[in-house]
Every structure is written in C-alpha cells, then in structure tokens.
Amino acid sequence: MISSTKEKIRYAAFKLFLEKGYEATNIRDVCQEVGIKASSLYFYYKSKQELFLSIYDEIWSDMIRFIESIEELKQDISPDIKLYTLFKSTIEYCSKDMAKLKFLLRYHLFPPEDIIKMLRDKYKFWTEKENNIVSDLVKDCIDKKILRSERNITDYLKEYFKFINFHIIEMIISSIKISNAEIYSLWLKFWNCNFLNQ
Amino acid sequence: MISSTKEKIRYAAFKLFLEKGYEATNIRDVCQEVGIKASSLYFYYKSKQELFLSIYDEIWSDMIRFIESIEELKQDISPDIKLYTLFKSTIEYCSKDMAKLKFLLRYHLFPPEDIIKMLRDKYKFWTEKENNIVSDLVKDCIDKKILRSERNITDYLKEYFKFINFHIIEMIISSIKISNAEIYSLWLKFWNCNFLNQ
DNA sequence: GTCTATAAGAGGATAGAC
DNA sequence: GTCTATCCTCTTATAGAC
Known part of the structure; x- marks a missing residue:
C-alpha cells in the first residue's frame, strides 16, 4: 500500500x-x-477550495463508476430484476463506505458559503448521471408493461430516490448496516406499495 | 412587536x-x-458558545413546552388516540417552523468540535423529557392491552422516533409540508405495520 | 448599554531558498 | 518537492470612555 x-x-x-x-x-x-x-x-x-472539490468529485466518480461496473445491469435480464440489483448493490456499496456517504450528506444539506455555487453545479452534474441510469431501467419496465405507463417516469424516479436516500440516511444516522435479508424485504415492500400500487 | x-x-x-x-x-x-x-x-x-447554546436550549424548551401544552393529552381519552394526537401535533408544530428543526438536525448530525460535549449533554437532557412523554403513552397502551406486552417499551419508542424523525427530515430536505390528510394515512400505515404487527 | 480601540491569535496563501 | 519566513486578513474577546 x-x-x-x-x-x-x-x-x-x-x-x-x-x-x-x-x-x-x-x-x-x-x-x-x-x-x-x-x-x-x-x-x-492551489487552494483549500480546490482540495475540497477534488475530494467531493472523487467520491461521486467512484460511486458512479461502481454502478456502471455492475455486471448484471449489462446482461439480458428483466429490467425489474435489474432495478432490484441496482438498489441492492447501491445499499451494499454505501454500507461498505458510510463515511463517504456521510460526507456527501453533510455538504448537500449544509454547503459552505464560499463553495456553494460550485457544489451545486457538481451535484447537478453527478445526479444527472445517476438519474439517467435509473431512468433507463424504469423506461424499460414501462416498455415491457411491468410498470404502468400512465404514471410519469420522473414520478417513479422521485419515489426511487426518496426510498433509497432514506435508507442511506438511516444507516448514517444509526450507524447500523442493513442486512442482506432485510434489503430484499424492504425492496419487495417498496415495489408493491410504491411502484405497483397507487 | x-x-x-x-x-x-x-x-x-x-x-x-x-x-x-x-x-x-x-x-x-x-x-x-x-x-x-x-x-x-x-x-x-459572555461568549459565542454561550450565545449558541442558549439558542439551542430555547428551541428545545419551546418544543417541549408545546408538547406539554397539548390539551388532548391531559384528557381522559384512549392512549392510542393520544399517541396519534402527539404525532399529529408534533408534525404540525415542525411544519410551522421547519427552520428550528433544521437547526437541531444540523447540530445533531454535525456538532462543532468546541461545543460537542455541551451539546451532547443538552441533547440527552431534552430527549429524555421527550422520551418520557411518549413512554408514558406507550405504557398506557400496553396496560390497556391495545399494544402487545411481549414487546419491549424501548422497542416501541425506537420505532416511534424513527418514524417521526424520518418525516421531519423528509420535510426539511424537500421543504414540503405534510398535509393533514396525509398525516392520518401515514399514521394508520405506521400503526398497523410497525406497532400492531411484527 | 453602546461605543472606540486594541490585544492576541488563528488561518489562507505566497516568496524564495535548498 | 519540501522547507522557512512572512504577509495579510479575519476573528474572538477585553479595557475603558461616554
């Protein structure tokens, strides 16, 4: 090392x-x-700001690279299973490195004044990448009639991120990782209550 | 004024x-x-610290005083209805003044180093008061066989605070208040899923 | 109670030697 | 690449006049 x-x-x-x-x-x-x-x-x-922002970018870039490297998402399987795999992998990635997620949470909730604009731009840039990945999967679910088409894609996206972000925040605050068994039951509950119904 | x-x-x-x-x-x-x-x-x-801590205390003290002033909690009604009233009133109180709750969230998640010990003590002092109020209601529910006695009181308390804190955080992050109709349906879902079952 | 003046120190950043 | 020395600014807090 x-x-x-x-x-x-x-x-x-x-x-x-x-x-x-x-x-x-x-x-x-x-x-x-x-x-x-x-x-x-x-x-x-060249400055404290540059040091901070490069760390911020590295955390996001690592996370996006991880998501893009998930093998199952490239294979020919049902998009709803891919969506579950994405959720599961993301939660596992976050539990392995809660410190990084806590870092992101801290500066999204309470950005320092002198870098607030740069942070906003970077946040937009990275979340857009993340959004696109989920968006493609949701679209595929709608095309294959797994999810209802009457509902807006952004609506599904909002629900998904609200759900996953809550569990990430929950892990950070409680410092307790979600077990594998729990991940599946949480997903089932979410899928049935928030995606299939209502 | x-x-x-x-x-x-x-x-x-x-x-x-x-x-x-x-x-x-x-x-x-x-x-x-x-x-x-x-x-x-x-x-x-006498110092910046004292100014900060007096503001912190005032926010908590206002909130506890509000809870203690809820008329329904003193009347002779079923403790499960009192618990709902407490939830509803707390959410309403928080939506009226999200800034104060955001203040608490900020300094609970990320306490400044030079006041971390004092903050911890104060946090313990105030949450104990809050705990006692909910605890009494839960005890009453168990005594009256509305809730099962096999389960620990601290278990119920943990579930309750996890539930209410999530919605408070959700309101702070999204800046969207929960409507009255929603408060009731959220409570029903919570009561049935997390208190009656499992 | 509110002011001016100032002590005392911390922190970001640069110049220039090695 | 890493150092010493230094600049300049910002910040908490106090002393003492009015």
Whole structure:
C-alpha cells in the first residue's frame, strides 16, 4: 500500500472535512497528519477550495463508476430484476463506505458559503448521471408493461430516490448496516406499495 | 412587536448559525444585522458558545413546552388516540417552523468540535423529557392491552422516533409540508405495520 | 448599554531558498 | 518537492470612555 503525498493529503483532508467540517478544518492540521508543512500542500492543490472539490468529485466518480461496473445491469435480464440489483448493490456499496456517504450528506444539506455555487453545479452534474441510469431501467419496465405507463417516469424516479436516500440516511444516522435479508424485504415492500400500487 | 436588543441578537444569530453554520458565523455579522457593534454583544452574552447554546436550549424548551401544552393529552381519552394526537401535533408544530428543526438536525448530525460535549449533554437532557412523554403513552397502551406486552417499551419508542424523525427530515430536505390528510394515512400505515404487527 | 480601540491569535496563501 | 519566513486578513474577546 504505497501512498503518494498527494493521496495522503486527500485522505487526511477527507477525514477532517467529514468530522470537523470545511470551515473548521485548516490546512495546517491536514498537513500535520501527513507530516509536511502547510506550504507544501500548495504544490499539489492551489487552494483549500480546490482540495475540497477534488475530494467531493472523487467520491461521486467512484460511486458512479461502481454502478456502471455492475455486471448484471449489462446482461439480458428483466429490467425489474435489474432495478432490484441496482438498489441492492447501491445499499451494499454505501454500507461498505458510510463515511463517504456521510460526507456527501453533510455538504448537500449544509454547503459552505464560499463553495456553494460550485457544489451545486457538481451535484447537478453527478445526479444527472445517476438519474439517467435509473431512468433507463424504469423506461424499460414501462416498455415491457411491468410498470404502468400512465404514471410519469420522473414520478417513479422521485419515489426511487426518496426510498433509497432514506435508507442511506438511516444507516448514517444509526450507524447500523442493513442486512442482506432485510434489503430484499424492504425492496419487495417498496415495489408493491410504491411502484405497483397507487 | 417590540423586540429587545437581546432578542434581536438571538434571532440574527439563529438565522446565521442555521444558514452559514457555527464556525462560519462571526459575531460582527450578527451584530451588523442587529445594528450594534460587536463589543456590545458581550454585554448580553459572555461568549459565542454561550450565545449558541442558549439558542439551542430555547428551541428545545419551546418544543417541549408545546408538547406539554397539548390539551388532548391531559384528557381522559384512549392512549392510542393520544399517541396519534402527539404525532399529529408534533408534525404540525415542525411544519410551522421547519427552520428550528433544521437547526437541531444540523447540530445533531454535525456538532462543532468546541461545543460537542455541551451539546451532547443538552441533547440527552431534552430527549429524555421527550422520551418520557411518549413512554408514558406507550405504557398506557400496553396496560390497556391495545399494544402487545411481549414487546419491549424501548422497542416501541425506537420505532416511534424513527418514524417521526424520518418525516421531519423528509420535510426539511424537500421543504414540503405534510398535509393533514396525509398525516392520518401515514399514521394508520405506521400503526398497523410497525406497532400492531411484527 | 453602546461605543472606540486594541490585544492576541488563528488561518489562507505566497516568496524564495535548498 | 519540501522547507522557512512572512504577509495579510479575519476573528474572538477585553479595557475603558461616554
């Protein structure tokens, strides 16, 4: 596990930004954890903002890459099973790395003033990618008459993200991971109550 | 609407602590909104910490006082109806003043380092009061065989708070208030699925 | 009660040596 | 690449006049 100085900086900064918050984290503390002087950090990142935003982007990019790498989604199976696989894989990914999700939650709910605009743009960019993936699956369900076509796609999307985000927030707040057995029963309940009915 | 300088300070500070956060809020900005100089604030509050904590306490104290003032809870009606009334009143109270609940959420999820211990103590103090109120109602339901006695009271409490907190968080994040009709159907679903069954 | 002035220190960022 | 030294600004908080 060789770790370059740049990687060490990113990791130290991630931990501090997560626990202490953007404003309360200072460059000197980050550098002390890495074992370098504050001025050395500016060789790698031109500002505190740039350091923060690159960490934010990396978390999203890792997550989207993970979703895009799910084998089952590329195979020729029923789209409703794909949707369940997506849900299950996402929840598992989040439980493996709750810290990253807590980081995203923190800065989506309470963005620091001096980077609020950049955060908004980045948030839009990444959630659009995520939306497209789910949207394609929902469309496929509608085409194959698994889901009713009278209902709007954005309506289904909203329900899906409300559902999955709740469980992610629940995991973060309680620090308790959802078991595999639970994932399936949660999905069934959701699918029957919110997608098939009403 | 006469407002003393002290009240003006509290209100300006509340808004800034909520929107910008504790660390990013400075005394000068608070005082500028009030129209006094920074040094004058120290006549009313001995520190930034004290100002913050007094606001935190006031929000909780207002909320607990509201709950304790609900007339129906003192009357001689069935405890399950009282529990519903409590839920309904709490949700209504929160929708009327989402900013206050957002304030609590912010500092429960992400407490600033230099007041984390004091916040924890205060949180424990206030939630204990809240717990006792719900606990009494649940006990009464068990005594009257409305709820099953095999199940632990703390179990019921956990379910109740998980349920109500989710809807509060949902309101804060979406900024959409829950309608009266919805409150009842949500409660029915919760009561049947999580309290009567399983 | 509110002000001016100021102490005391923290934090972001740069210049330039090695 | 990493360091020392330093600049400049912002911030909490206090002293003491009015």
